[in-house]
Amino acid sequence: MTRKELFKNTLRKSVHAWKLINELPLSDDESLMLRHFMDQPGFLDLHWRMFVPAIKGQGTEEQKQKWLPLANKMQIIGCYAQTELGHGSNVQGLETTATFDPQTDQFILHSPTQTSSKWWPGGLGKVSTHAVIYARLITDGKDHGVHGFIVQLRNMDDHSPLPGITIGDIGVKFGNGAYNSMDNGFLMFDKFCIPRDQMLMRLSKVTREGKYVPSDVPRQLMYGTMVSVRQTIVSNASIAMARAVCIATRYSAVRRQFGSQNGGIETQVIDYKTQQNRLFPLLASAYAFRFVGEWLKWLYTDVTQRLEASDFATLPEAHACTAGLKSMTTSATSDGIEECRKLCGGHGYLWCSGLPELFAVYVPACTYEGDNVVLQLQVARFLMKTVSQLGSGKAPAGTTAYMGRAKHLLQCRSSIRKAEDWLNPAMVLETFEARALRMAVSCANNLSKFENQEQGFSELLADLVEAAIAHCQLIVVSKFIVKLEGEIKGKGVKNQLKNLCYIYALHLIHKHLGDFLSTNSITSEQASLANHQLRSLYTQVRPNAVALVDAFDYTDHYLGSVLGRYDGNVYPKLFEEALKDPLNDTVVPDGYHEYIRPLIKQHLRSARL
Numbered sequence: 001m002t003r004k005e006l007f008k009n010t011l012r013k014s015v016h017a018w019k020l021i022n023e024l025p026l027s028d029d030e031s032l033m034l035r036h037f038m039d040q041p042g043f044l045d046l047h048w049r050m051f052v053p054a055i056k057g058q059g060t061e062e063q064k065q066k067w068l069p070l071a072n073k074m075q076i077i078g079c080y081a082q083t084e085l086g087h088g089s090n091v092q093g094l095e096t097t098a099t100f101d102p103q104t105d106q107f108i109l110h111s112p113t114q115t116s117s118k119w120w121p122g123g124l125g126k127v128s129t130h131a132v133i134y135a136r137l138i139t140d141g142k143d144h145g146v147h148g149f150i151v152q153l154r155n156m157d158d159h160s161p162l163p164g165i166t167i168g169d170i171g172v173k174f175g176n177g178a179y180n181s182m183d184n185g186f187l188m189f190d191k192f193c194i195p196r197d198q199m200l201m202r203l204s205k206v207t208r209e210g211k212y213v214p215s216d217v218p219r220q221l222m223y224g225t226m227v228s229v230r231q232t233i234v235s236n237a238s239i240a241m242a243r244a245v246c247i248a249t250r251y252s253a254v255r256r257q258f259g260s261q262n263g264g265i266e267t268q269v270i271d272y273k274t275q276q277n278r279l280f281p282l283l284a285s286a287y288a289f290r291f292v293g294e295w296l297k298w299l300y301t302d303v304t305q306r307l308e309a310s311d312f313a314t315l316p317e318a319h320a321c322t323a324g325l326k327s328m329t330t331s332a333t334s335d336g337i338e339e340c341r342k343l344c345g346g347h348g349y350l351w352c353s354g355l356p357e358l359f360a361v362y363v364p365a366c367t368y369e370g371d372n373v374v375l376q377l378q379v380a381r382f383l384m385k386t387v388s389q390l391g392s393g394k395a396p397a398g399t400t401a402y403m404g405r406a407k408h409l410l411q412c413r414s415s416i417r418k419a420e421d422w423l424n425p426a427m428v429l430e431t432f433e434a435r436a437l438r439m440a441v442s443c444a445n446n447l448s449k450f451e452n453q454e455q456g457f458s459e460l461l462a463d464l465v466e467a468a469i470a471h472c473q474l475i476v477v478s479k480f481i482v483k484l485e486g487e488i489k490g491k492g493v494k495n496q497l498k499n500l501c502y503i504y505a506l507h508l509i510h511k512h513l514g515d516f517l518s519t520n521s522i523t524s525e526q527a528s529l530a531n532h533q534l535r536s537l538y539t540q541v542r543p544n545a546v547a548l549v550d551a552f553d554y555t556d557h558y559l560g561s562v563l564g565r566y567d568g569n570v571y572p573k574l575f576e577e578a579l580k581d582p583l584n585d586t587v588v589p590d591g592y593h594e595y596i597r598p599l600i601k602q603h604l605r606s607a608r609l
């Protein structure tokens with residue numbers, strides 16, 4: 001399809017999804033799932049995933065009563081317009097202004113520079129009638145920083161942009177992926193006026209007289225929508241990783257290459273240790289991210305309930321965990337999808353393998369909802385603050401509770417003596433805790449050598465990111481272990497999940513061996529024992545690998561992959577797909593007579609000469 005056809009087809013599907021949601025007796029979760037699956041990525045997704053939550057989180061009761069009924073019936077279609085051409089990561093650097101005019105009791109929205117143009121918001125370019133806009137609030141000449149406003153963008157009768165608004169699509173994005181069905185847009189305001197009651201005023205407000213009343217709660221609650229999406233992105237990482245691993249595992253069981261004895265059958269590539277070493281950690285990651293995603297959803301729900309009771313105690317933890325786990329799981333999943341493509345050899349590069357499309361649609365997850373490095377630096381800031389408070393009498397809690405055992409963890413030596421010890425949850429956990437703590441403390445010690453802490457932080461950014469990642473990997477490993485200790489139906493299932501848990505943990509030790517050795521968390525001999533155990537775990541997982549991906553229960557339609565078909569009937573279907581290609585409509589291609597024939601003829605002529 002051309003981009004316009006792709007876009008229009010997505011509109012058709014989104015409206016169809018909405019019709020189904022209204023007609024079918026669905027639970028909230030089911031309708032959210034339907035909205036997500038039928039429209040990923042699409043404007044419907046962001047209306048529900050960002051526009052509506054922003055109003056719920058930052059609107060007053062009156063504003064919610066006015067706008068949510070319209071949004072819930074989709075009588076208005078909204079997007080989340082925060083990022084600008086010149087600023088995305090640095091939200092406090094946004095340039096769009098919202099200047100209060102007491103004469104008219106209005107805000108004047110303006111894009112003072114080209115870099116202040118809104119740029120990227122999904123659904124902004126062509127579909128949305130409204131947006132939650134983030135702009136610098138200015139009253140009486142004073143800049144109060146970035147705040148949220150609900151703004152109508154288009155005429156509700158003919159969809160034309162309102163006067164004072166220039167709006168459009170930012171153009172084709174990465175690859176040929178479905179993200180090109182999404183109208184990520186640009187928007188400029190030219191002294192565009194909105195009523196004062198369209199500033200989202202649950203946190204801060206402006207009175208009729210133009211007096212700014214700052215929030216009496218942490219200003220970062222304005223970021224709540226981003227935090228909620230980051231939380232869902234972690235579970236989405238598991239889904240995307242599982243899709244890629246399902247395709248690569250099933251194909252690795254089908255594909256045979258080399259190894260035939262006396263003309264016998266060739267070896268399944270899934271039996272090569274290199275294939276297992278690349279594939280099974282990704283299989284383990286799909287399960288690991290699912291379990292940490294379940295836990296993160298609990299954490300987010302818990303902090304949301306606490307916030308409603310004005311309890312902000314766990315807000316920093318929730319921010320650090322959503323930021324860090326979103327960053328870590330999306331980076332791992334993007335790399336994992338690409339690895340799955342390579343695990344499928346040449347056929348993995350075919351569009352019909354489903355992997356190029358999955359990669360093209362998935363990789364922006366490393367950037368949207370927060371650049372992954374910028375988010376890990378938020379985690380690093382949280383860790384440095386926690387380390388600085390050690391010994392203050394305030395015991396670290398939650399995911400940093402291990403730091404409360406700093407005295408032990410800083411000097412302990414791993415008691416791993418044999419390969420089987422690497423199946424001991426307490427020993428594995430302590431290894432990850434020691435590595436994470438020692439990296440964080442090392443950063444804090446190096447930071448303390450700088451007179452200017454901000455300068456020191458800037459100098460140590462790379463180390464700080466690595467310490468943040470170590471902390472996040474500890475969280476994932478610990479939540480997998482907790483899951484195993486919980487109720488899991490079926491002894492066989494539990495055994496398989498246990499194998500995957502330790503494959504996940506031990507592959508991380510191998511991958512980040514430098515950290516573990518340089519922090520003396522383990523010795524090289526213990527690392528060798530870990531590798532030995534890892535190979536043994538691969539052997540145990542191998543017989544169940546296909547069953548473990550079948551367990552994701554993805555339909556062939558959803559996987560969209562000839563290589564990942566449930567029936568494994570790959571080769572005939574590859575031909576079937578190939579013959580569908582328009583290039584095969586004729587056996588002699590267009591262009592033969594204009595270009596190929598003259599070339600050959602010219603060659604023949606010169607040959608005769």
Ligand SMILES: CCCCCCC/C=C/C(=O)SCCNC(=O)CCNC(=O)[C@H](O)C(C)(C)COP(=O)(O)OP(=O)(O)OC[C@H]1O[C@@H](n2cnc3c(N)ncnc32)[C@H](O)[C@@H]1OP(=O)(O)O
Pocket residue numbers: 045046049080082083088089090091092122220221223224226227229232233236315316319367368369370371374378381382385
């Ligand atoms: C699921 C599939 C669908 C996906 C659809 C994708 C659609 C995409 C949508 C988007 O991309 S929307 C735009 C996303 N943009 C971002 O994520 C921007 C990233 N940047 C930021 O979040 C912030 O700029 C920042 C990096 C957190 C910095 O913010 P700020 O300058 O205001 O704060 P700091 O000075 O760094 O920190 C001050 C203080 O505040 C704490 N804090 C920061 N953010 C939060 C938060 N979200 N929640 C709670 N607390 C927060 C921070 O930890 C500091 O605390 P202290 O250290 O002072 O205690």
Ligand SMILES: Cc1cc2nc3c(=O)[nH]c(=O)nc-3n(C[C@H](O)[C@H](O)[C@H](O)COP(=O)(O)OP(=O)(O)OC[C@H]3O[C@@H](n4cnc5c(N)ncnc54)[C@H](O)[C@@H]3O)c2cc1C
Pocket residue numbers: 046080081082083086087088089090119120121122179184364367368369370371372373374377461
């Ligand atoms: C597909 C897609 C959909 C999107 N949808 C939306 C949407 O619906 N609404 C919306 O508002 N936005 C949206 N965005 C924008 C997105 O949120 C931003 O692109 C994202 O937050 C990253 O910001 P940036 O582009 O400014 O990156 P930058 O911050 O400019 O990143 C560029 C590089 O600079 C580095 N960097 C930046 N700051 C620091 C620092 N302090 N220390 C170290 N390194 C640093 C980064 O790590 C990165 O390597 C979308 C983006 C994409 C790709």
